[in-house]
Amino acid sequence: MAVTDTSPGWLGKSIKRKEDDRFIAGRGNYIEDINLPAMLHMAILRSPYAHARINGIDASAASALPGVVAVVTGELLAQHKLAWMPTLSGDTQAVLATDKVRFQGQEVACVIAEDRYVAHDALELIEVDYEPLPAVVDPFAALDDGAPLIRDDKDGQTDNRIYHWEAGDAEATERAFAEADRVVTVNTHYPRSHPAPLECCGCVADVNPASSRATIYMTSQAPHAIRTVFALVAGLPEQNIQVISPDIGGGFGNKVPVYPGYVVATAASLLIGRPVKWIEDRTGNLISTGFARDFHMKGELALTNDGRMLGLRVKMLSDQGYAYADAQPSKLKAGLFHIVTGSYDMPAAHVITDGAYTNKAPGGVAYRCSFRVTEASFLIERLVQSAAYDLGIDPVELRRKNFIRSDQFPYTSATGFVYDSGDYEGALDLALEKARYSELRAEQAELRKEGKLIGIGIASMTEALGAGPSRDYDILGIKMFDSAELRVHPTGKAILKLGVRHQGQGHETTFAQIVAHELGIPPDDILVHEGDTDNTPYGLGTYASRSTPVAGAAAAMVARKLRDKSKKIAAHLLEVAEEDLEWEIGKFSVKGAPDRSKTIQEIAFAAYTDHPPGMEAGLEGAHYYDPPNLTFPFATYIVVVEVDAETGEWKPRQVVAVDDCGVRINPMIVEGQIMGGLTEGFAMSAMQQITFDEDGNCIGANFMDYLLPTAWETPHFDLYETCTPSPHHPIGCKGVGESATVGSPAAFVNAVVDAVAHLGVRDVDMPVTSGAVWEAIQAVKGTG
Amino acid sequence: MHRSITVTVNGQSRTAEVEPRMLLVYFLREVLDLRGVHVGCDTTSCGVCAVLLDGVPVKSCTMFAVQADGRSLTTVEGLASNGQKHAVQEGFKEEHGLQCGFCTPAMMLVASALLEENANPSESEIRWAISGNLCRCTGYQNIVKAVQHAAATLNPQPASGRTT
Amino acid sequence: MFPSQFEYLAPTTLEEALSLLAEHAEDAKVLAGGQSLIPLMKLRFAAPAMIIDINGVPGLSHLQEDRRGRGYLRVGALVRNAALERSELLKSRYPTMAAAAPLISDPLVRNQGTLVGSLVHADPQGDWGSVLLALEGEVVAKSTSGERRIPATSFFDGPFTTVLRSDELAVEARVPAPGPRSFGTYLKLERKVGDFATVGVAVSVSTERGVVTRAGIGLTGVGPANIKAVDAEQALVGHRLTGKAIQQAAHLAAAASEPRSDVRGSADYKREVVRVYVARGLHQAFDAKAA
């Protein structure tokens, strides 16, 4: 329910998206649409084993097939020192396997051929001599003494442990637990999942042998960072690499890392001297790229009998697959997981995290998530509900009692975050009112008498995003600022260039609105350009909800710089002092003489035709924005589900979302983000998971097994908002692209558990299948 | 090996030589250069490849081009007529029925076929009709609204309460 | 996504189709709706040397009732699932089929996929097999050497295998017309639209003066092939549809299932769903006044 804003300016206006016209005409320009003259096609041979030694690869038959140009193996890449590459977490990952394969689906060889049919025909002709090894599937077992060593390629790596990292105050937390009346525990696994945008990954690499220039079109959410990595890995001069990220068919974190396919296609183009296209298939996408989550978490909450939270203790083991490849700030081993105290005034907290290697795909991408805040939010919101049952307090009251109060901001959390602003009770109250919470509780009690089950689940999430202040946040040393370049042309039309890259978030519209709001040039007159490293300023990219908090701020700031210059030009044109001018959106006028004014368009023209002597011509500028802090959006989600007592089947009946992301630039787009996020939250809670059998075979590397909800299962959403601006963002925004994915899974799970809580059920792991609900009921029947 | 086929695509007759193993989706994309039709999976699950075959939505990744010989196809490129957007296209833009746009051409084609059959579909009829098409971005709610918007444009309801 | 090479044949008469089949039986695959065969070919799990596309063969698109004798429904080999979903004839006279049709795959796949193709494909998770078992249907197969009618009960021969010979074309499926007081339904537990059944249950009951004269129960997804729950059926015949009779039949059906534990649920769970669904289906039959 977007609130229509009638105030002047362009913030809060649900204008229609500028980018839509090309998409609805079928004229989007996605990676698969890019074809270059003399282009070759690449297909990847993948390992059938989770763990095996490679004794040899015979590609002679494949190479001999007419139409095959080359077969690339790890051995060939090793000759060029390209067999391994760095991950975004400073580990290494094989481009093509040389010594061993370490997960099922790992890239073993690539065929480069004149067309894709021949490339796939040739894959069947490659013979690989594998010697299967025992696979390590369980991350706990991976850390046992004597577990098979996965990374025997790494000097000094003697076990499967990757990292150990702690946050918070262990001693203070121990004291809190010692004083507690009660300790509530939740043990849960946030399952391995996959962002699975509908467009898979892909690239067209075009290395021109004559000019040595590499133009790489690729599905990348972070083209600048990728270019830098390519320069470092391949030793190519950075100015000779142009990464172009065309329209992206969804990213959700999947398209942040560098994948072997990109590297081999680029290397092949370099070696062969012709463009090489690689389009990933869905199996390849799900089995090898960008998995997410897979945290085994134990959370303990210390409370007094009257429901005051005293402390939180969390132990987490992360199943990283065979390489530590999380896309996240380098200083933080488990990302922002230590936001796990959530919306609560938690006097003490201690978080212990460990990472383990297993024979699974690497990744750990921030799937619609600001670096692990999703797992954290889930854990604390599950804990709160369990605590409420144990204490016999309504989950609403328990939350209310422990929320960080509005007057406590800026609030420093026990793990060190400084929350910028919030009004958690406000969001909760509105959600309760809209969901008619007290009526629901009465209905639930009535229905139980008839043997019918409904459950009400709440999540009051707070997340931390917009990385970030460069003192704390960098990826492989590159600080996490972002940038904007703005040029206003003589006719008053503008082009805004950004270092981020949207994948459906509507930047072409919202960022134009920001500039429109600051300068008064209508959004239709502003072209937003992203995703081409030659033609946009450096930035870290679009993920972790950082575009509006960081790049959006940069856009506002650069517009303000231009406004300052415009003022000087206006003063010159109107022959008054700058102090005598006042700004209203779109023009400067003389104080007290409003008819003496110059519009921004007139000023822009003058910037090229009649600028003051001594001033540089033109109206353009750049701004690199380094945020002073993260932003902390929050929300309350309430989900009502119906559960079939006999079969465990459940479905959502009502979903109420109250989001507070500060100022909304374009409410229509914000709501689109929230509904998309809620749907992924629902998907996560109900059906998404990638599992493995005991030999490490991946179950679920296709859409028949890795389930995405259709319109039929997806519930209807009722959206509401409160607005608590960020005090440190230039226009008060906090970011919203991921809030609902972060916060809503707990609401869905809490709702299902709530429906059967009276039977004694406290926990059902995700995905909450009907079978899992039924098993949970059976388990308590015996004890009850 | 190759076979000559003639297909009417968006009202135009097109003839081409194709290998039997060429899937219809690649015929449209690569032989006819109609790029609005996409590929999103290997298992006939996602529906981003949907086109209309004699007016009926089908997954063009699960049909060989040779099977379309003699038949009539509509793709997103054929939705607009005389430079005028189809009501479904308008609806998707007006109601923010798309984000990344990857599922959009297929969604719009399926929606247009639904509206041919049912001028005034309910929310649940729309959800049912598009349940062979995944969208990862929108959460579907605005797609439902987009289709309703198109229905209202194509079939304006007489304003209620007015007597003539 | 890039199938192996094959030769494509598109016969335009039944005779031509049958003689092509006779000639190439070992190398050829029939292509009907293609919604099972083409996905397998795309992943190169199947790589037939030759495809015989029957979509241009006239006389295979009939969906009609033959009223001779007890009467029966005829479903031609090219009748799409979408046509079955929309059929008023099915809604009024063949409720088990009417209930199953919309639950098979998704709307776009239903526009192409066929009932007969589904039977020949013989996926243990396929829905039509259990429907045909419950309704005691049959498959009509033709070859150059003649025609035979194969009862559903002997048609399936294990996962993805049937007794159909490779030179035979299944030209139609037949389902006996229901008696005057008949009811049936199909209940399916699926995780989402387009998912194969975790459990599917086909139920069909005919009664005379409140006593069950014929009962059919077919189970999907809980064994190496679709299962006909014969004990449960027999336990109903000759009795009234009382709560007790229903419970007993439901238990027997659950006992007849042979589920395996997997990501969709444990074997115990699936067996329990069989029990619950059979009971629900029979209760619906009772409520529909088949009794």
Ligand SMILES: Cc1cc2nc3c(=O)[nH]c(=O)nc-3n(C[C@H](O)[C@H](O)[C@H](O)COP(=O)(O)OP(=O)(O)OC[C@H]3O[C@@H](n4cnc5c(N)ncnc54)[C@H](O)[C@@H]3O)c2cc1C
């Ligand atoms: C995403 C998806 C979801 C699905 N979900 C379900 C589901 O929930 N339940 C379900 O039951 N099915 C499901 N299916 C399968 C679908 O219903 C198929 O269409 C059906 O099983 C096969 O019918 P077809 O006409 O497409 O056969 P085809 O794919 O054309 O053929 C299948 C097999 O049967 C043979 N064959 C076909 N017709 C004949 C004939 N007349 N004579 C001799 N041989 C023949 C072929 O040679 C081939 O081996 C699903 C399919 C997909 C793609």
Ligand code: FES
């Ligand atoms: S590409 Fe996914 S259904 Fe056709």
Ligand code: FES
């Ligand atoms: S808009 Fe991105 S998949 Fe639908």
